[in-house]
Structures are given as C-alpha cells and as structure tokens.
Amino acid sequence: MNFGIARRLVRRLTALFALCALSTAFAQSGKQQHARLSLISNHTAIVPGQSDWIGLRFDLDPGWHIYWINPGDSGEPPKITWQLPGGMQAGDLQFPVPQRIPDHSLMDYGYQGSVVLLSKLTTTSAPASKQAEISADVRYLVCREVCVPGKDHLSLTLPMAGGGRSAADSVQIKAAEGHMPRPLPAGVRVSATSNSEGFTVIVTGKSRELGLISDFIPADEQVIENTVQPAISPEKDEFVIKLKKSEQLDRPISQLRGLLLAGDRAYNVSIPVRSNQSNTQHRKKS
Secondary structure, eight states: OOHHHHHHHHHHHHHHHHHHTHHHHHHHOOOOOSEEEEEEESBSSBOTTOEEEEEEEEEEOTTOEEEEEEEESSOOOOEEEEEOOTTEEEOOOBOOOOEEEEETTEEEEEEESEEEEEEEEEESSOOSSSEEEEEEEEEEEEEESEEEEEEEEEEEEEEBOSOOOBOTTHHHHHHHHHTSOEEOOTTOEEEEEEOSSEEEEEEESOOSSOOOEEEEEESSTTSBOTTSOOEEEEETTEEEEEEEBOTTOOSOOSEEEEEEEETTEEEEEEEEEEEOTTOOOOOOOO
C-alpha cells in the first residue's frame, strides 16, 4: 500500500472513530466547537398545501471546514434527522457546489466560512396547532488538521398562515439556491470512455449558458484521484476532459457521476462510460 492510500485510510478511520465517540463526548460537554449552526426560513409563515425552502446554516471558524456529499479523501457529510408536526415532510438535504480544500497530500470537497444547506419543506395538511415547531438533530464533522465531531439540536417556530412575507434570512436562502448544481443546458451532450489509467470525458454541443469548463468533481468516492486536477482541453465544438482513476477503484463503473463546473455555474452529470481497453481514445469527429 502506498503512502497516499495509507494516509487516506488513517484519516477515514479517524473520522469513523470520532463519529463513534460523538455521543460520549457531548454527554460530557455540550460546548459547540468551531461551528455554529442554525435553522433559517425563506418566509415568515408556513402555508398549508405549499412547499418552501428551509435552510441549515453553518458558520465555521477560520480554517475549519465541513464536507460535501462526496467528502473526497477524508471526512463525512452532515447528517440531519427532522422532527416535524404531522402533515409536514422535509426533503433530502441539498448541497451547494463545494470547494476543493487541499489537506497536505489529500484533497477534500467541502465548505469553509459560511454555507447554507437546503431542504424542501412540504405541508400536505394544516397541523392542529397554529404554530409549527420545526426541529432537527444534526451530526457533522468539522476539520482542520484534525476532525472534531459535532452534534446540535436546532429548532424554529413559524406560524401557520394563508400567506407569508419574505423572511429576514430569505436572501441567504436565495443565495444558496443560486449555488445549487443544475441540469445541463439543452443541446449539450457528454460521453466518457474508460481505460486502465483513467477516463476521457467529451462535452459536445453549443449553448450560450455553458461557459468555459474549469473542473469536474466526482459525486462518488474512490472513483477519481482527487489530488490530480483534471486536464481540460477546449477543442473545436467540444471540450476534452481527462481524469485519473483512483488507485482504490477496483471495479468497472457504468456511470460517471459528478459536477461539471463551467463559468460561474455547476451542472449535475451522470455520464455513461464505455470501456476502451485498447487505451486508444476512439471518438467520432464532427
């Protein structure tokens, strides 16, 4: 096992042990470390029969970070358990586009400073009370050199009403929504081939929405070598992206999932992968 793989294994085991020790650590002390969490709302009231965003905000100490859905070479993304009145449901957490965060010889995907994760809150029927008590238990890892486990119980009370004004935090909600990945623009197509060393992704088609492609961030762990920056070549009517396979990838994959960063936007992609055992990148020229 080489040094890079050994270091990743140590970091992952450290994160796992930290999560296992979470309950004991916080039974002894309720002090929050390096992160302050809060629930924020898009509107001042809950409207029965409608859906609206609710935000989970992290404010992190300088130099500390939390993780995206694929944490990269170490860490775990935040987990949330909701406690809601009857007739209300919360969707899965939605994560904005992450940053690359170098950590010595490792590369993490996550967030520094302040970040808002979103969940779609749907009210299918009016609760018995005139107020909705929205609560959540959050578990997370916050890291800088070492990882510190955290947990918090959050709550937010909103009135039930026929309508509501934009809340004070709606600007943060809208900013977070604007940083969410989106589908590829119409007319843009992606394909991928695989060989023993890596993947070659071809992006074709024209769209005014699609700017210069700057990065690809994998959505699945242990598929791409995170510390190796994608090699991106703009060619006539297409982009060619070369990705190095992770040394831990020991199986063929049929879909390459991730974020395609272009301009100031990011696009969700799930790219069918065609095997190319000859190592010759054969593609049709336009």
